[in-house]
Amino acid sequence: MLRGEGPSCRLCGARDLESVVDLGASPPCESFLTGVQLDAPELTHPLHLRVCPNCFLVQLPPLIDPAETFTEYAYFSSFSHSWLKHAEAFVGTAVDRLGLTDSSFVVEVASNDGYLLRNVVDRGLRCLGIEPSVNVGAAAREKGVPTLTAFLDAETGAAVRREHGPADLVVANNVYAHIPDVLGFTRGLRELVADDGWLSIEVQHLLSLIELTQYDTIYHEHFQYYTVATAQRALATAGLAVVDVEKLPTHGGSIRLWARPEAVAGGPSERMRAVLAEEEAAGLHELRGYRDFAGRVEQVRLALLEFLIQAKRRGQRVVGYGAPGKGNTLLNHCGIRPDLLPYTVDRNPYKHGRYTPGTRIPISEPERIARDRPDYVLVLPWNLRAELTEQLRYVAEWGGRLVFPIPELEIVTPEEKVN
Structure with missing residues (x-):
């Protein structure tokens, strides 16, 4: 863990916050792009998590204005x-x-x-x-x-x-x-x-x-x-x-x-x-x-990238399910773009026809998965595992499988029982 001249703690005012993990820079996670925005510059902000050594509040610097989001x-x-x-x-x-x-x-x-x-x-x-x-x-x-x-x-x-x-x-x-x-x-x-x-x-x-x-x-x-x-x-x-x-x-x-x-x-x-x-x-x-969190984050990143690259080499198709804010942190940190994940889908019509921030992956309606019959579906809102495994049960009809990236990479068939 590194100590630097970052911001002071917003709870107790202490300085010299210590690094927990530095995820590089990415756009705000809910700033989905329209087609006309794809040729425009995209503003990114550092995503560096720190902990206060005095009160132990874990925090990010306030780099975005909530009114904008x-x-x-x-x-x-x-x-x-x-x-x-x-x-x-x-x-x-x-x-x-x-x-x-x-x-x-x-x-x-x-x-x-x-x-x-x-x-x-x-x-x-x-x-x-x-x-x-x-x-x-x-x-x-x-x-x-x-x-x-x-x-x-x-x-x-x-x-x-x-x-x-x-x-x-x-x-x-x-x-x-x-x-x-x-x-x-x-x-x-x-x-x-x-x-x-x-x-x-x-x-x-x-x-x-x-x-x-x-x-x-x-x-x-x-x-x-x-x-x-x-x-x-x-x-x-x-x-x-x-x-x-x-x-x-x-x-x-x-x-x-x-x-x-x-x-x-x-x-x-x-x-x-x-x-x-x-x-x-x-x-x-x-x-x-x-102290060991950053190292474990790197292992999650490497496992997901290795899976996607190997699937690409084998000629297998992987698409995404969901376009949650958390998914955009994962996609940006891993550098996953349409060459590895050609599209994702989401139930929210607001997101249809838009693109994920930073990685610019197209977002479609959920029915596209049944039409395209991909080999794997990468589930980005992994926290809804039980609900989404049930919704995606039909993927098993053509031998498709679901991929959950966190807490560690796991590949399952949709009919497998979820604890």
Whole structure:
């Protein structure tokens, strides 16, 4: 690990952050290109992950402006069936756990296309989504989900509280990593939540990222990566205390943090103490847990490139499935272009006819795979393995196989049972 004159820690202000892995430079992962953009220059930014030796927040420099990425956004949560089920189950659990009634108020930050709050609406609870992306926020309103188009900060949180009242539950799923101003965003969360209310945050667990070499989830939209310990430190800056933690399978391994204002929080749960102990045992509360990560990333890269090159030499065709942000980190870091992966497909019509950033691989509709009958399908959203293996079961009809690149290269037939 190298120590350099990079940026200071955005949580504690310490300098001399230490390198975890340097993935070179790539464009923002959701900046899909249109055909007319292919002959234009493409801006890239360094993708160098570092860890703070003082508070151990793992982070990227804030090289992109969230307003440029999230004003019009290519990701719509409702295109994943498993994610919709996950959101529905969470709402049911939260209503029961917190005793929410028709007089309760629920706010979701980064509410996307209403994938979660539509379940709250269906239960007759008052709710509001706060979503910065104009296009996906409009989709939420079409589903009957009240949605404010805004980025959350302390001022926005206070304005929502004045107009709508404090929230009994604030939900922030897969957004806490996307905020360069983590201190201002956290103050916004505190403004929203009632003094006796609850905050639920879902975020990818850094423990899973490190242990399973999930380095493709490192991209410019993710400004920081959390352990329970670093999330505790971040939330404490606005008077919020984590009291419980659930481990989730989503995104390759996530955590759901339950937090409350410090005055009503109480002590941590047993399972929270257990997760903190796992992190400590893995060395993530000090520097030693990050020291061999870059070497393992290189092994993932070499294995995937060796497979694609050998398939090309044998005259076998490999195409992609999915065009997620994580896939673009993988493609750019490996230098995979249309000569090795002639196209990928995606269920989101927004991406059809566009090209992946940096690598400029065409994106088509999913039906193209059945027409072309390739030898292999490289699954880029590997975190949806069970769902996509079922969707791609038809590939076995012509002897095709699925390729999962992470945590290590694995080639399977679609009918093989997925654990």
